[in-house]
Amino acid sequence: MPLETRVYQKERTIKFGALLKASLGDMYASRFLARQLAERDIKAQYRQSYLGILWAFMTPLATAAVWIILNSSGTVRISDTGVPYPVYAFTGTLIWSIIVASINSPMQSTQAAKGILTKINFPKEALLLSGVYKLLFDSSVKILLLVLFVFFYGVGFHWSLLLFPVAMLGAIMFGTTVGLFLTPMGLLYKDIGKIITFGMQFLMYVTPVVYAIPETGVMKTIMTWNPITPIILTARDLVVGFQPAFLNYFLIVLIVCVPLLFLGLIIYRISIPIIVERLSA
Amino acid sequence: MSEDRSMVADKEVLVKVEGLSKKFCKDLKTSLWYGVKDLISGVRGSADDRELRPKEFWAVKDINFELRRGECLGLIGHNGAGKSTLLKILNGLINPDAGKVTIKGRVGALIELGAGFNPILSGRENIYNNGAILGFSRKEIDSKLEEIIAFAELEEFIDMPVQHYSSGMKVRLGFAVAAQMEPDVMIIDEVLAVGDMGFMLKCFKTIDTILPHTAIIFVSHSMPMVSRICSQIILLDTGNIVYKGDDVGKAIDLYYKKFIQNSSNVVFDDGTIELLDAKIVSDEHNDNIPLIRWDETLKFYLKFKRYNLENNLIFILVLFDKEQRPIAHLNHNDENSKIDLKKEIIEFFIEHKNLQLSKGFYSVDISVYKAKTREPYLKVKGAFLFQVSHEIEIFPSFLLATDFFDV
Numbered sequence: 001m002p003l004e005t006r007v008y009q010k011e012r013t014i015k016f017g018a019l020l021k022a023s024l025g026d027m028y029a030s031r032f033l034a035r036q037l038a039e040r041d042i043k044a045q046y047r048q049s050y051l052g053i054l055w056a057f058m059t060p061l062a063t064a065a066v067w068i069i070l071n072s073s074g075t076v077r078i079s080d081t082g083v084p085y086p087v088y089a090f091t092g093t094l095i096w097s098i099i100v101a102s103i104n105s106p107m108q109s110t111q112a113a114k115g116i117l118t119k120i121n122f123p124k125e126a127l128l129l130s131g132v133y134k135l136l137f138d139s140s141v142k143i144l145l146l147v148l149f150v151f152f153y154g155v156g157f158h159w160s161l162l163l164f165p166v167a168m169l170g171a172i173m174f175g176t177t178v179g180l181f182l183t184p185m186g187l188l189y190k191d192i193g194k195i196i197t198f199g200m201q202f203l204m205y206v207t208p209v210v211y212a213i214p215e216t217g218v219m220k221t222i223m224t225w226n227p228i229t230p231i232i233l234t235a236r237d238l239v240v241g242f243q244p245a246f247l248n249y250f251l252i253v254l255i256v257c258v259p260l261l262f263l264g265l266i267i268y269r270i271s272i273p274i275i276v277e278r279l280s281a
Numbered sequence: 282m283s284e285d286r287s288m289v290a291d292k293e294v295l296v297k298v299e300g301l302s303k304k305f306c307k308d309l310k311t312s313l314w315y316g317v318k319d320l321i322s323g324v325r326g327s328a329d330d331r332e333l334r335p336k337e338f339w340a341v342k343d344i345n346f347e348l349r350r351g352e353c354l355g356l357i358g359h360n361g362a363g364k365s366t367l368l369k370i371l372n373g374l375i376n377p378d379a380g381k382v383t384i385k386g387r388v389g390a391l392i393e394l395g396a397g398f399n400p401i402l403s404g405r406e407n408i409y410n411n412g413a414i415l416g417f418s419r420k421e422i423d424s425k426l427e428e429i430i431a432f433a434e435l436e437e438f439i440d441m442p443v444q445h446y447s448s449g450m451k452v453r454l455g456f457a458v459a460a461q462m463e464p465d466v467m468i469i470d471e472v473l474a475v476g477d478m479g480f481m482l483k484c485f486k487t488i489d490t491i492l493p494h495t496a497i498i499f500v501s502h503s504m505p506m507v508s509r510i511c512s513q514i515i516l517l518d519t520g521n522i523v524y525k526g527d528d529v530g531k532a533i534d535l536y537y538k539k540f541i542q543n544s545s546n547v548v549f550d551d552g553t554i555e556l557l558d559a560k561i562v563s564d565e566h567n568d569n570i571p572l573i574r575w576d577e578t579l580k581f582y583l584k585f586k587r588y589n590l591e592n593n594l595i596f597i598l599v600l601f602d603k604e605q606r607p608i609a610h611l612n613h614n615d616e617n618s619k620i621d622l623k624k625e626i627i628e629f630f631i632e633h634k635n636l637q638l639s640k641g642f643y644s645v646d647i648s649v650y651k652a653k654t655r656e657p658y659l660k661v662k663g664a665f666l667f668q669v670s671h672e673i674e675i676f677p678s679f680l681l682a683t684d685f686f687d688v
Contacts, residue, residue, distance in 0.1 A: 003295075003386040003465060008373055010380075014324070036413035037397070044401040119393040121373045122414050188316045270323050277305075277375040278316040 016266055023265045026123035033122065034129035037113075041130070042137055056138045057145050060093040067093075067210040078211045083240045084153040091236040092209035094146055095171055098139050099228060100200050102175020105131035106268070107186045107193065117276050124272050125265070128180070135172050143168070150239060158241025167235035170254050174231055177257045180264030184271035188278060208232055227253050293385070295466050295496040296348040296371070301380035303341040303366055303520075304333055311336050340366045342520040344380070348513070350465070353497040355511030355529065357504070357536050362517040364500045368392065368470055371498065386465025389415070391472050394455025400444035404435055404454055407443050411458045425461050432483075433457035453480055460487045467491065470500045485509070504533045504604065508676035530674030534641055537603035541570075541642055541666065549660035554594070554649055558584040559664045562630070567668055573636055575671035576682060581631040583647070593652035594622055598631065601644045608678045609638075639680040640671040 027034075046052040067089045070076040081088040109131035110117070110124070117124070143164065150161070186192035204210075206222045209232060213223045223229055230246035230253055237244040244250065306312035315334060333339070341363040348354050356364045369375050371382060372390050397414040398407045408429055412422040422429075430439050433453045443451060452472075469488075488497070488510060501507050507514070507529065514532040516524040518539075524532045545559070562580040563571035573579050581598065598611040611633060614620060620629040645665040649658045673680060 006373060006382075006384045006388070008370060008377060008382040008384075010376060010378055032419050033413040033416075036409055036419075040397070040399050040402060040406070040410050043406070044399045047401050116393070116396040116414060118369070118374060120390055120396050120414055121388065122416065184320050185317070188313050188320075267324055271320050273374065273376045274316060274319045274323050276369075278312055 014270070019266045019269055020262050023125055023269045027125035027129055027265075030123040030126035031129065033126040034133060037126065037130035038133035038137070041112075041134060053141055056141050060090065060097040060142065061145075063093040063097075063210070064090040079214070081212050082242070083155060087149055087153045087155055087240065088236070089210050090149050091146065091239050092232055094142050095168070095232050095235045096204060096207070096209045098135070098142070098168060098171045099175045099231065101138065102135055102172045103179040103182070103196060103200070104193075105135055106176060106179040106183045109134075110183060110187060110272075114279055117272070118279055124269070128176070128265075128268070132172065132176065135176075139168050139172065140165075146239065155240050158239075160238045160241050164235060164238045167231065167238055167250075170250065171231050171235065173257050173261065174228070174253060177261045177264055180261065180268055183268060184275060187275045203228070292350040294347050294349050295385050296346075296498070297381075297383040298344055298346050298371070299381045299383075301341060301344040301367070301370065301377050301382060302339055303363075303370060303375070304337045304378050305340040305366070306334075306337050308336045339520050341370070341517075344515075344522060346513075346515060346525060348466075348496045348498065350496050351493050352513055353492060353499055353511045355507040355514040355532075356498060356500045356517065357502070357507060357514065357532065358517035358523075359536075359539060361519075363520040364517055365470060366520075367517070368468055368498065368500060372468055384466055387463070388466045388468065389459070389462040389464030390468040390470075391456075391459050392468065392470045394452050394459060394472050395443075396455075398443050398451070398455070401442055403441060404433075404439040404443055404446070405430075408454070408458055411455060412461075415459060415462060417461070421461075429454075429457045429461060432460060449477060449480065456480075456484060456487075463491075464495060467495050467497045469497060471502065504536070505676070508533060528674060530640070530676055533676065534603075534674070537642060540603075545661050545664045547659070548662050549657055551658055553588055553590045554658050555586045555588070556583070556647065556659065556661055556664070557586055557626070558582070559647065559661075561665050561667050563667070570642070571665075571667045573667055573669050575640070575669055575680060576635050576637060579633045579636045579667070581645075581665065583627075583629055583631065585627040585649070587625055587627065590658070594627075594658070595650050595652050595655075596631070597648045597650065599646045599648070600638070601646065602678045603642050606678075608643075635682070636669065637679055637681050638669045639675045639678055640669055640673065641678075642666065642668050 049055070064086065067076075068086050071078050071085050071089075078085065106128050109127040113127050116122070146164075147161075150156070182192055182196065186196075203226075206219065207226055207228045208223060213229070214220050227249075230250035233246045234244045234250040236242075306315055315337075344367060346354065356367065358364055366375075368390075370377050371384065372388065372392070373384075395407070395411055397410040399410065402410070405426075408426060409419070409422055412425075413419075417425075430436055433450075433456070435450060435454055435457075438446065438450065443454075446454070456472075491497075492510070497510070499507065499511055511529055513527050514524070514529045515522055516532045516535055524535050526532070547556075560582045561571040561573070562582055563573055565572040565574075583596070595613045595615075597613045599607050600609040600611070602608050611631065620627070643666070644663045645667075647659075647661045647664045649660075650656060651658065671680060
């Protein structure tokens with residue numbers, strides 16, 4: 001039986017095809033590890049808590065609640081959105097929270113595994129996959145709550161609601177791609193994580209999360225071009241049963257994400273040994 | 282033994298290291314900045330930058346060795362000699378800055394036991410976590426679960442959260458999982474030092490069973506362990522190889538020589554007696570350390586001064602080996618000893634004939650007691666240091682003379 005041979009050296013030719021194949025191969029091979037890690041984190045998180053799963057809803061619920069109160073008390077006047085405002089605000093904050101979590105996920109998963117990264121050689125792609133598993137778990141719990149909202153506010157059932165998970169997957173893919181590009185630098189410098197948290201707060205106001213795109217003005221241009229806009233709007237339109245107005249842009253964003261995601265995976269694969277060296281040096 | 286060696290020599294080379302070097306940076310901010318540069322050049326695939334940049338040093342420099350199946354390589358050296366860095370490169374965690382490592386077959390690393398354990402979860406759940414990280418499939422773990430629990434001797438506590446385990450229990454569980462690996466190349470870093478005697482014996486038994494069909498690289502500060510299992514040895518100092526070969530005893534001697542302190546210190550003194558001089562009588566010296574040939578006479582010269590001391594005294598000398606283990610106690614003086622203890626300056630020799638200590642360095646402590654009550658007056662640590670020479674290099678402290686003859 002021929003033994004698998006590994007060679008470690010500085011001189012190597014970067015073949016993107018081979019690296020991508022190795023990366024995807026490792027990800028497939030490590031799906032049990034990824035599931036095990038995700039299961040471990042989810043179990044541990046909820047075993048030491050009474051409110052448990054409720055915490056997954058807290059941020060989107062709280063943000064939505066603030067805007068619902070601002071709107072209903074007349075503090076902020078929001079143009080008509082065509083659907084009950086609580087449903088509008090909640091779908092927005094919910095999908096927004098999924099995107100933010102996805103952007104943070106690759107970095108957080110890798111950061112949390114720092115201890116074993118410097119000691120054991122295992123397929124690092126498992127960390128990314130376990131991050132995605134955790135996102136899927138959290139997001140599906142959030143969807144249940146969303147369904148409750150939809151029926152409670154009398155929007156009613158639309159067949160397009162069944163397509164909502166597709167939009168959610170799109171959101172996760174977009175977020176993970178962005179997060180993957182930030183991960184190598186983010187592991188070296190803590191600043192990156194802070195910038196993400198800080199920046200996302202502002203970014204929310206140029207995305208139709210809690211209010212619609214204005215009819216005119218500079219905000220209209222920014223919000224129309226913002227690549228997160230089609231994700232939020234398409235997801236929301238699917239929930240309330242409208243014809244998705246930004247469907248084409250949504251599909252373009254997703255199609256562009258695929259090669260970028262692959263590129264991100266290759267960069268991740270190359271950069272992990274370089275980062276491990278700096279973490280343990 | 283030599284037959285074994287020639288048999289082993291036929292086996293395939295599993296680990297081949299050629300001109301391996303690795304540099305590190307002394308300063309965190311600079312290190313991070315170099316990290317950014319390396320990221321960019323890494324992605325672009327450039328292969329230059331072989332020189333040291335400011336604030337960098339070689340943590341590992343120009344290492345070469347080969348290891349075959351069935352061999353065990355010991356890596357020794359003081360803290361910061363580059364052992365762990367070398368292991369990290371061999372394990373593929375970090376890339377070398379120069380040179381090449383070729384490893385054939387499955388690599389198993391015992392660098393950290395119980396990686397991936399979550400303290401909240403039970404031992405049983407953590408077997409799956411740890412096993413998954415070590416590369417087992419769910420099926421493999423399922424089939425080995427009972428064996429792992431039995432090996433760890435944790436049948437009773439396996440469903441208890443790991444945070445309530447004692448550190449020994451955690452290590453046992455971690456080792457039990459790792460022991461299920463069937464690697465071609467095994468990397469072991471100082472993990473066996475924890476745990477009690479029974480656990481350590483178990484570890485050795487496991488290593489002994491896997492050794493014949495595995496190439497092992499073993500890092501440890503425990504020389505008894507190194508001499509127990511290694512057939513090859515590399516002594517590292519500041520990233521360079523100082524000794525490489527199969528004379529494990531010699532490398533261990535070189536390693537200990539680094540720690541020899543030629544200084545005595547008084548650890549107890551009540552002011553009634555003072556040590557004026559202490560020497561070993563010897564014709565030969567090696568770096569100012571007296572050299573005694575094996576089976577010859579070890580002769581100490583001692584000179585004390587006493588102050589208002591009426592009592593009879595006894596002098597006890599204790600010999601320590603290089604690991605600071607007391608190994609021998611020289612019989613003390615009694616009423617038949619031909620020394621005059623009445624004088625103010627006491628000066629005498631102590632002789633031990635046919636010294637059968639094995640080759641190596643030894644230090645001697647002196648204690649002076651009141652004869653009957655054994656009340657201490659003076660204790661001096663490391664009063665003497667000497668080296669025993671012999672052509673045979675063995676790890677145990679004594680090489681006892683023998684006669685072999687027909688029945």
